Amino acid sequence: MAHQDTRRFLKLASALVAGLALAACGKQTPPPAAEAASAPPSAPVAAPVKVVTVGTDAAYAPFEFQNEKAEIVGFSVDLLTAVAEKGGFQVKFVNTPWEGIFNALGQGDRDMLISSITITDERKQTMDFSDPYFDAAQLIAVKETSKVAKFADLKKLKVGVQTGTTGDETVTKLLGKTSTSVKRFESTPLALKELEAGGVDAVVADNGVVIHYVANNPGSKFKTVSDTSFAPEQYGMAVKKGNAELLAMINKGLSAVKADGTYAAIYKKTFGTEPAAAAAPASAASN
Structure with a gap:
């Protein structure tokens, strides 16, 4: 009896082991590595486009100013x-x-500046500039009845300038650092308004701004006076010192718009004439 029970037990055990083996064979799955290898590769994720915060003093028509909707517009913006x-x-x-x-740029509040900024050796010490994008020079604005014919005639007059500009530096050199005849304003249009009111005898500022103001304010009865002593100037876009990556992107784009005619089209739209020649690097202005 015991012998038969033992044989029966062995048969049941053998059947159970065989069943488990078959079940294990039926549930075989490929290893994770094989699944990963057979999956199609995922598409590369495009890098986000860099958004650059640009500082500009929007009170310098026709380069950068605000329209009736308070939008910042002008030559600099289009360019x-x-x-x-x-x-x-x-x-x-x-x-x-x-x-x-300039403090906003240095502190990182702005990534770059475009604000009719003349490239100078002094400014190059604290910021980096793009290739030049506009050729400029100082110009004198006076009333039509003024006898001013050259820059030296301003020595005994009250002259309006925009604070911290190359016009300010140029007039300060002529009249002296301590002269009370240099009248400084927050913007060139404010200086020109003071000329209209009789508070100053002349205004010295960048030619593009002066010409635009005189042409659009005929009631002011202004005329302009140029002088060969004014050094040629060039505007550049400024980035924080050492920001080579952004500077390279700017110069790449600037070169492209000059080459394909976009620069000339924007220039003509703003000033009504073709540019004399594409702005090319030159020695930095001294003022």
């Missing part, structure tokens, strides 16, 4: 928008008062 498209980045313009604009 940089085109440059950014060619250079592979996007721009966000922020109205930034001139007197604090």
Whole structure:
């Protein structure tokens, strides 16, 4: 009896082991590595487009100013928008008062500046500039009845300038650092308004701004006077010292818009004439 029970037990055990083996064979799955290898590769994720915060003093028509909708517009805005498209980045313009604009760049509140900034050796010490994008010079604005014929005639007159500009530096050299005849204003249009009111005898500022103001304010009865002693100047876009990546993107875009005619089209739209020649690097202005 015990012998039969033992044989029966062995048969049942053998059947149970065979069943488990078959079940294990039926549930075989490929290893995770094989599954991963057979899966299609995922598409590469495009890098986000860099958005650059741009500081500009929007009180300098026709280069940068605010329209009736308080939008920042002008030659500089149109140009940089085109440059950014060619250079592979996007721009966000922020109205930034001139007197604090360079600090905003240095502290990182702005990634770059475009605000009719003359490239000078002094400014190069604290910021880096793009290739030049506009050729400029100082110009004198006086009333039509004025006898001013050259820059030296301003020595005994009250002269209005925008604080911290190359016009300010040029007039200060002529009249002296301690002269009370140099009248400084937050913007060139304010200085020109003071000329209209009789508070100053002349205004010295960048030619593009002066010409635009005189042409659009015929009631002011102004005339302009040029002088060969004024050094040629060039505007550049400024970035924080050492920001080579952004500078390269700007210069790439600027070169492209000059080459394909976009620069000339924007220039003509703003000033009504073709540019004399594409702005090319030159020695930095001394004032």
